[in-house]
Amino acid sequence: MIHPPPFSPTFLVPFLFLSTLIGGTTFFWTSQAQAIPAFSRKYQVTCTVCHTRVPRLNRTGERFLENGYQLPGTEDGGSTSKRKLGDVTLDEVTHYLGVRLRGTPLRTFHSDTHHAGNSKNQTEFTFPEIFSLFAAGTATNNVGFFVELESNMEESATAVERGFVTFNNLGKHDLAHLRVGRFDPSAFSSYATLRQHFEVIPEDTVDNGSFLPPTINRISLTPAAFSAKFSGLYDRRGNAILPTATSLFHAASEIGIDLHGRPFGNWFFYQVGVLNGANEPFGDSNKAKDWYVHTRIDLAQSNYFSANISGFGYFGRHNAKVQNMTDVNWNRYGLSANFRYHMIDLYGAFAIDRITNLPDALKASFDRTATGLTVEANVLATDRFLIGLRYDHLDAGGDRTLRTSHSLIALMAKFYWRSNIAFFLRDDVNLRDAQGGRNPERNFRNAFVIGADLAF
Template identity: 25%
Template sequence: MPLFLRFVFAVVVALPIALLSSDAGAIPVFARKYQTACTTCHYAAFPQLNAFGNAFRDRGYRIPPDDEVYVKDTPVSMGVEPWKKLFPHAVWPSDMPGLPPLSIVAFSNFTYNPHRRTHTGETGFDGIGEVELLTSGTYGESLSFFGALGLYGRNDFTPSRTELERMFFIYSPQFRGLAHHVNFQVGRFEPRAAPFRDHVDLMTSGVSPDLANTWAVVPASNYTAFFPSQQGIELFGGWNGPGGKGGLSWAAGVVNGSPTDMAVDNFTSSTYPRVGSLMNMSAIKDGVESAFTGKMDVNGSKDYYARLQYKLGGMGVLGSSSQEASLKMAQNWQDPSVTFGTFFYRGVTGAFDDITAPVFSGAGANYGKNSNRFWRYGGEITGNWWNLQLTGAATLYRDKVQGGVWALNRDGTRVQGWDFDTNIYTAKLDYVALPWLVPSFRFENVNPDYDVADWKSFNRYSALVSALVRANVKVTFSGVFVGNQEGERIPALDNSYNLGLQFDF
C-alpha cells in the first residue's frame, strides 16, 4: 500500500476512536479529587503544565493556598485531630484518598521512518503501543506521592516489559514557617536539575525528549541522563516574589547517576557517525550494560546537583495567596512573565579506556568504574506572553576520562584523548492557536567536541501539533528532521513522522 494511503487509513481509524471517547473532563486522579477539568493545571493540552500546575506540583500536589477548600472527594481519616497533642504518645493523625488514586494512560502510534527501517518496514503501526498506570495523592497536610508504572510497552516482536518509571514520596514540613519553602523528596524521579521537565512537556509526549536531557557521550561510555528518572534524594522549595508575583525556586539533590534505558536504546548502532566502522557503538553499549547488570550503580560515588531560578511577573511560583471561589479552567495558559534558570550536575561513572579492543565484558581489564568524572551545567530563559511560550537554553556537557581513551582514527592509527565536550543549544515555541489546538516547534543545535571519535555538529528540527478532541483525549501530528548523518543512523537522530493518539481515563 502506498505511504499516503497508509497515512490516510491511520487518520480514518484513529480519529473516530478519539471522537467517540467519553468526555471525562480531565486527567482522572486529580480531576476526580477536585471535580475540575484538566485545563486547570495544563497548558491547554496535557501533559504540559501552566503556572497554576507548576505551583500545584511544587506544593506537593496541593492547590494553593488552602487545598482542603477545593477537595470534593471525602478523604478517609486515619486518626483524629487531638492525637497531634498527644504525640509522641500517639500516632500522628493523617488521611488517605477516598477514591483509589489511579488512572490509566494509553498510547497508539503510526510512524514513518524514511531511513531506519522499523520491525514492519519503513512504516509501523503499534496498535496500543504503551499502557501506563499513574497514581498520585496526599497523606494529610505534609506527605504526598506520585508514581508511574509502565504496564505494557512494545514496538517490535519482543515481549512487553513492566517497568517502574517513577515513584517518589514528598514530605513538606508544616512547622517553623517551612511550609512548601523546603520539601524533601525520595525515590525514583526526574531531577530538577534537568534543563527541561520532559515528563510535562508537549514535545516529549508527541515527538521525543530533548537532547539536552538525554544525550549520551558514547566514546566516554557515559549513558547517564536526566530523563526519564534517577534514584535518590532531593530538596526543593520556593518563595513568591514581591506582591505575590513570580519568585525564587531552588532544588538540590543526590542521586545514583545510573545509565537510563532511553539513552542506551537511542544511541546504538553497529557504526559510529564520525569514524565509521572503526568503533562499534553497540559493543560499548553492551559493555556498559554488562558492567551495571545486577547493580544500582557501578561505583560507590554519588552524583549531586543544584538548581536556582527566578520568575519575574506572572503567578507566584507557589501560587496565589488569596482564596478563589472556584478554580479557573479557561485561558490559564496566559501568564505574562519571564523566568531565568541555571543548574549544575556533578557525576562519576565508569569508562572503557580502549574502545578499539573488545569491550563486551563490563568486568574487563579496560573498564574503570570511576574513570569518567563529568559535569553538566547550563541555563534557560522562558518567556510567556499572550498565547505564546518561548524558551531558550544552553546545556554544556563536560566529560573527562582519567587515563584517557584510546580509539582508531580514520586512517587506522591509534589516538588517545581525555576530554569529551558537547554544547547543546535549544529553542522551543508553543502557541495556543485555539483552546484545544497547540502547535509546537523545537530547534536543537548540537556541537560535540571530542578528543577522539569526534563527530560533526548538527541540527535537529521538530514540529508537533497537539489537538484535544476531548479534554482527556489527544491526537498528535509530528515530524523530526536531522538531515545528513555519517554512518548508520541511531534512533535519537533519525528522521521520523508520526500520527499519535493518547487517552487518559
C-alpha cells in the same frame, strides 16, 4: 552529488493537509471539553487549571507539584476531599488513581543509509505501546506520594518508572520540600524532561556486547539539551549510553533525595539533590553519588505573561565508563528558560556536558565537551488545536571516530478532542546533509508519525 531536500515533500504535504483539516475542524467544533483524570476528579476542575495543555504544566500546576500535590498556598494534604472511615481518613480511589495510554501507531522513517541517493524508507504500524498506571496524592498534611508503573510494549518492559514520597513545607510554608525515591530531577526546571508535547521517539539499535559501540539503525528523537551527547560512553555494566539518551539532571528518573523550596517568595526557587547517578536502571554499583544544584527565577504574573529562567549544575562522580573500562566523571551545566504570553509558550534549554578524569590514553581520541540546544514554541491556535515547533542542535562529543553532530527541526499539530485526549501529527527533519556509512545521526533524514495520548 544530490542530497534529498531537508523538508521532504513526501511528508510535508500530508502533514500540512492533515494539520489544516484538523485545524479547520476545530473552528467548527466548539462543544465544551470534559476533564476526567484523577486530580481533576479530586478537585472537580478542568485539566487546564493546572496544565496549559496536557501534559505541560502551567504555573498553578508547577506549584501544586512543588507543594507535594497540595493546592498552592495550602498545607491540608487534600484532606477536604477525603472521606472519613472510622478513625481513618482516606482518599477515594478515583481521586488518586489514573491511567495513561500513549503511542505512535504510524511511523514512517526515511534515511540515507549508505550515501546520498541510496535512501531507505521504513513504515511501521503499531498499537499504542506505552501504558502507565499512576497513583498519586497526599497521605496526610504535607506528605505526598507518587508511583508510576509503566508498561512499554515496544521495549517489552514493565517497571516502576517513578516512585517517591514528599515531605512538604518543612520549617515554614514553601521553605523546604523533600522528595525521596525515584524521581525526575528536572521536574521543576523551566524546561522539564517529562511533560513534553513532543514525545521521545525511541531508537532502533543492535547491541554488540559489553564496552562495544552498538549498531544504531535509527536515532532516538530526544531533546538535544537533555541527551547524553557523547559517543563511546558506557554504564558501569558495560551497556552503551546512546548519545540521544536522556541523562544526568534530565534523566527521566533517578534514585535519590531532593530538597527544594521558595524561601523568599514566588520569584526565587532553589533545588539541591543527591542521586545514585550510576546510569543504571537498578542497583547502585557506583557507590559514589552525583549531586546537583538548580535555581530558578520567576518573573511577571500579569498581562497573561510569565517568564522564568533556570540555571543548574550537575556533578557526577564515577558515573560512566569509557571503552577501556575506566571510570570517568560526567558533569552537566546549563540554562533553560520559558516565556509565556497569551497563546504562545516559548521554552528552551542549553546544556554543556563535560567529562573529567579521562585516562591520558584516550585524551587525543575523545572529545571531552559536548553541547546541546533545544528550543520549542507552542501556539494554541484554538481551544483545541496546538501547533508545536522544536529545534535541536547537538554538538556531539566523545569518541572522535563515532561522534556526529546533528540539527533537527520538528513540526507538530496536536488536536485535543477532550482536554485529556489528544491526537497528533509530527514531522522531524534533519537539517544537515547525509554523510553515508555508519553515521545514523546524519543519515537520518525524516520521520513522520501519527500518535495519540489519552489520560483518564
